[in-house]
Amino acid sequence: MLMSETLRDRLTGRLDSLRSNSMPPDNPRIAMIGNYPPRKCGIATFTGDVHDKLSQYHPEVSVDLYALDDPKSPLHYTNIAGTIDRASPESYLQAAQAINRSAVDAVWLQHEYGIFGGDCGDMVCDFVDTLAAPLILTPHTVLADPSPKQRAILEHLVARASRIMVMSEYSRDLLAESYGAPHELLEIIPHGAPFRPFGRQEEYKARLGLGGKNVLMTFGLLSPGKGLELVIEAMPGILRRHPDTVYRIVGATHPNLVAEEGEAYREKLAALAEELGVADHIQWDDRFLETDDLLDQLEACDIYLTPYLNLQQSTSGTLSYAVALGKAVIATPYLHARELLANGVGCLVEPDSALAIMHTVCGLLDDPQELSALQKRAYARGRQTIWPRFADKTANLIQSCILHDGNHVPHGTRPGLSGVFAMCDDTGMFQHANGIVPDRAHGYCLDDNARALMLMNVAQGLSVDERMQRSVTFASFMQAAWNEDKSCFRNFLGFNRQWLEESGSDDSNGRSIRALGHTLRYSTDAGLRRWARHLYDKVLPHSLNQDSPRATAFAMLGAADALHILPDHGASREVLTEGAAFLYRLLEASRRPDWAWFEAVLGYDNPRLSQALIEAGLLLEDDTYLEAGLESLQWINTQQCSETGMFRPIGSDSFGKPYRHLPFDQQPLEALAAIESAQCGYRATGKRCWLDHAEKAWNWFFGGNDRGVTLADIATGRCRDGINPRGANENCGAESILAFQLSHYSMVTLPEAR
Incomplete structure (x- = not known):
C-alpha cells in the first residue's frame, strides 16, 4: 500500500523543520538510568543524591530520571521521566527509543550487575546499543576476577562509553588494565557527602x-x-x-x-x-x-x-x-x-x-x-567530597562528554586531493589506512577503485595530464578485475597483485556497472568514454542475474547514467525496467504501516534503493515507480534524522536486526548516499526538503553529528572512517575519503539538479 498523502505531507514537513545543532548546549539535559528512591538500596540513594545535588548547585543541568523497577512489587515514583521493567527487553527498547526522541545531550548509566535483567544483568547491553547520545558510565562494582559473562558485559559497556566515572583509584586502574578502558575517558569523582558543621x-x-x-x-x-x-x-x-x-x-x-x-x-x-x-x-x-x-x-x-x-x-x-x-x-x-x-x-x-x-x-x-x-x-x-564539590565535578563531567567541536564548512569550498593520492600507487587505491598511512597488508579492492574513477570524472583542480594519469590507473584496475571465465568482477587484490578471489560480491559488481555508466556520462576524455562503453556493454547483461537489492540498484544507477547519453541503449533500458519491477515488488511485499521499506532489515547504502526507483520512474516515465521511490526515500530520510535535526545514518550495528535501527557505527558512505539520493529527489520534485536533507548529511562531516566530531579535512581532502560511541574512528580509509570527496561534488551540483 502506498503512503497516504497526509503521511507524505507530514514526513515532508518534518524534514523541512529539522535543523542541525552542533553547538554545546548552555543548559544541558541528561537522562539518568538506575535504581531510584523510594527503592531502598545504595544505587537508589546515589542516583537520588546526584539528581538532587545537580538541581541544587547546577540548576542549568536538567536530569530526566528513568528508574529501574519491578512490576511484581512496583513503587510509587515522583518527578521521573519513566520507569523500566528491569526484566523486560521490550521495556528497555521503549525506554531507549523515548530517550532518543527526547534528544538529551547525554545518558548517565549507573551500573551494578544485580539491578538489570537477564543473565548477570545482560539486558543492559542491548539497551545501551540503542542509545544515540553520549554515554556516561558509572560502574559501582568493578570485579578483579569476574565470571566470563560479567567481564563481557562490563567490557561492552566500557566500549560504548564516552566517559567513565569511577569513585576510586583502584577502579580506575582495574578498568584500564583489565577491561580495556582508555585512560583519557576515566575520571575519578569520589562519592559525594553532606556538608555540615564540625563537632556537634x-x-x-x-x-x-x-x-x-x-x-x-x-x-x-x-x-x-x-x-x-x-x-x-x-x-x-x-x-x-x-x-x-x-x-x-x-x-x-x-x-x-x-x-x-x-x-x-x-x-x-x-x-x-x-x-x-x-x-x-x-x-x-x-x-x-x-x-x-x-x-x-x-x-x-x-x-x-x-x-x-x-x-x-x-x-x-x-x-x-x-x-x-x-x-x-x-x-x-x-x-x-x-x-x-x-x-x-x-x-x-x-x-x-x-x-x-x-x-x-x-x-x-x-x-x-x-x-x-x-x-x-x-x-x-x-x-x-562534600556535595557542592561533587556537583561541580559531575557538571564538568557532563559538559566534557557533550561538547561539540564541529563547524559548518560551506560545500562550495573545494577539498584538496593530496589525501586521495597519498592512498594510491601505480596499481590503484589502497583499501585501508592506519591513521593517514596506507595499510598495504589489506591491499586493494574494486569498490574503492571504481569510486576513485568516478571522482576523477568530476574532480576540479586537476591538470589534463594528471586527471588522465589517475583515471587510467583506476580504469586499468577495473579492467583487470573483470574475470572473463566467470563473467563477473573480482573485488580484492593483495599488495602482491594476486587476486584473492575469483568472483567478487554482487554489490561490488553492481558498483562497477555504476562507475562505468558514470564514466560514460561524466568523463571529459573521449578515449575513456569509449573504453567505458566497451566494458559496460560486455558486463551489463550479467547484472540481470543478480538478486541482491543493492547490486540491482547500483546497476540501475549505472544504466540511468548511460541512458542520459545513449537514450536508445536497449540493454540499459532492460536493466532499468527489470530492476525497477524487482525493487517495487520487494517494497510492496515488505512494507508495513510503520515500516515503509524494501526489506525487514536496514543495511548500508539504504537510500540507493529509493534513488534507483526514482531514476527508473523518471526515465521510464512511470509514476508508480517515481511515487514509490520518493515515499520510501522520505521514510528512510526520516529514520536518518535525530530529533534535534542532525543527520544520523543507520549504524552498522543495525545490520541483520529486523525492524530496528541502531545509531552506531556511522559511516561516511551513508552521508554520500543521502546526498546523492536527495539530489535525485530534488530533481524529481523541486521540493526544498531534499536540499535541506542533503545539507544535514553534508554537515555530518563537520560536527553536525551525534558526537560533535569533525571527520573531514578540507585542506587534504581526507576523511576519518566514521563515528563510534566514543567519537571518531581516526583511520582514513579509501571508502571514507572518496565518500567525502564525492559528497562535495554532489553538493556543488545539487542546486542545478532541476
Whole structure:
C-alpha cells in the first residue's frame, strides 16, 4: 500500500523543520538510568543524591530520571521521566527509543550487575546499543576476577562509553588494565557527602538520650559481610575499659535478604549480643532512614566502624558520609577505605579480627586528644567530597562528554586531493589506512577503485595530464578485475597483485556497472568514454542475474547514467525496467504501516534503493515507480534524522536486526548516499526538503553529528572512517575519503539538479 498523502505531507514537513545543532548546549539535559528512591538500596540513594545535588548547585543541568523497577512489587515514583521493567527487553527498547526522541545531550548509566535483567544483568547491553547520545558510565562494582559473562558485559559497556566515572583509584586502574578502558575517558569523582558543621556530637547525643556516652556506630543496609558480629564480639573488652559505651546499629536489613530469610541475620546478631552479655549496650534502629534523619544520628557518634569482610569493595557511601561529618573511622582495609583513610584520616585494622577492633577503639577512647585530632583530619578530608564539590565535578563531567567541536564548512569550498593520492600507487587505491598511512597488508579492492574513477570524472583542480594519469590507473584496475571465465568482477587484490578471489560480491559488481555508466556520462576524455562503453556493454547483461537489492540498484544507477547519453541503449533500458519491477515488488511485499521499506532489515547504502526507483520512474516515465521511490526515500530520510535535526545514518550495528535501527557505527558512505539520493529527489520534485536533507548529511562531516566530531579535512581532502560511541574512528580509509570527496561534488551540483 502506498503512503497516504497526509503521511507524505507530514514526513515532508518534518524534514523541512529539522535543523542541525552542533553547538554545546548552555543548559544541558541528561537522562539518568538506575535504581531510584523510594527503592531502598545504595544505587537508589546515589542516583537520588546526584539528581538532587545537580538541581541544587547546577540548576542549568536538567536530569530526566528513568528508574529501574519491578512490576511484581512496583513503587510509587515522583518527578521521573519513566520507569523500566528491569526484566523486560521490550521495556528497555521503549525506554531507549523515548530517550532518543527526547534528544538529551547525554545518558548517565549507573551500573551494578544485580539491578538489570537477564543473565548477570545482560539486558543492559542491548539497551545501551540503542542509545544515540553520549554515554556516561558509572560502574559501582568493578570485579578483579569476574565470571566470563560479567567481564563481557562490563567490557561492552566500557566500549560504548564516552566517559567513565569511577569513585576510586583502584577502579580506575582495574578498568584500564583489565577491561580495556582508555585512560583519557576515566575520571575519578569520589562519592559525594553532606556538608555540615564540625563537632556537634554532644548536641546530637543529647537529642538521642545519649549524653555522657561514648557512641560507636554503623549504618546502612544489614547483610552478612558487613562484619557487625566482630564489633559485637569486641564489645566485652571495650566495656571493661569504657563501660559508658554503646554501639548503635542503624539501618534496615537488606530487602533481598529479608525476602530470602526474613530477619534471621539480625536475630543472629542480637542472640550473639545476649550471649556475650552486651545486649544492653547495643542499640538497634532497624529503619531505612531518610537522609536528614540519618545524618542527625551519624552526628551523634564518636567512632564510626565499617569492619567489612569483603576487601574488594571499591565504594562505600556510608564511609564517605562518616568522613565528611568528621567522625573517627575504624575500618578493615577494603579498597575504598584504603584510599579515603590514607595519610592518617582514619584507622585501618586487621580483617576479621574482633581483637583488633577492641584495641583500636580502646586506644582512641583512652586518648581524647588523639580521638579529636583524628576527627578533625577526617573532616578536613571530607571537604574534598562534600556535595557542592561533587556537583561541580559531575557538571564538568557532563559538559566534557557533550561538547561539540564541529563547524559548518560551506560545500562550495573545494577539498584538496593530496589525501586521495597519498592512498594510491601505480596499481590503484589502497583499501585501508592506519591513521593517514596506507595499510598495504589489506591491499586493494574494486569498490574503492571504481569510486576513485568516478571522482576523477568530476574532480576540479586537476591538470589534463594528471586527471588522465589517475583515471587510467583506476580504469586499468577495473579492467583487470573483470574475470572473463566467470563473467563477473573480482573485488580484492593483495599488495602482491594476486587476486584473492575469483568472483567478487554482487554489490561490488553492481558498483562497477555504476562507475562505468558514470564514466560514460561524466568523463571529459573521449578515449575513456569509449573504453567505458566497451566494458559496460560486455558486463551489463550479467547484472540481470543478480538478486541482491543493492547490486540491482547500483546497476540501475549505472544504466540511468548511460541512458542520459545513449537514450536508445536497449540493454540499459532492460536493466532499468527489470530492476525497477524487482525493487517495487520487494517494497510492496515488505512494507508495513510503520515500516515503509524494501526489506525487514536496514543495511548500508539504504537510500540507493529509493534513488534507483526514482531514476527508473523518471526515465521510464512511470509514476508508480517515481511515487514509490520518493515515499520510501522520505521514510528512510526520516529514520536518518535525530530529533534535534542532525543527520544520523543507520549504524552498522543495525545490520541483520529486523525492524530496528541502531545509531552506531556511522559511516561516511551513508552521508554520500543521502546526498546523492536527495539530489535525485530534488530533481524529481523541486521540493526544498531534499536540499535541506542533503545539507544535514553534508554537515555530518563537520560536527553536525551525534558526537560533535569533525571527520573531514578540507585542506587534504581526507576523511576519518566514521563515528563510534566514543567519537571518531581516526583511520582514513579509501571508502571514507572518496565518500567525502564525492559528497562535495554532489553538493556543488545539487542546486542545478532541476
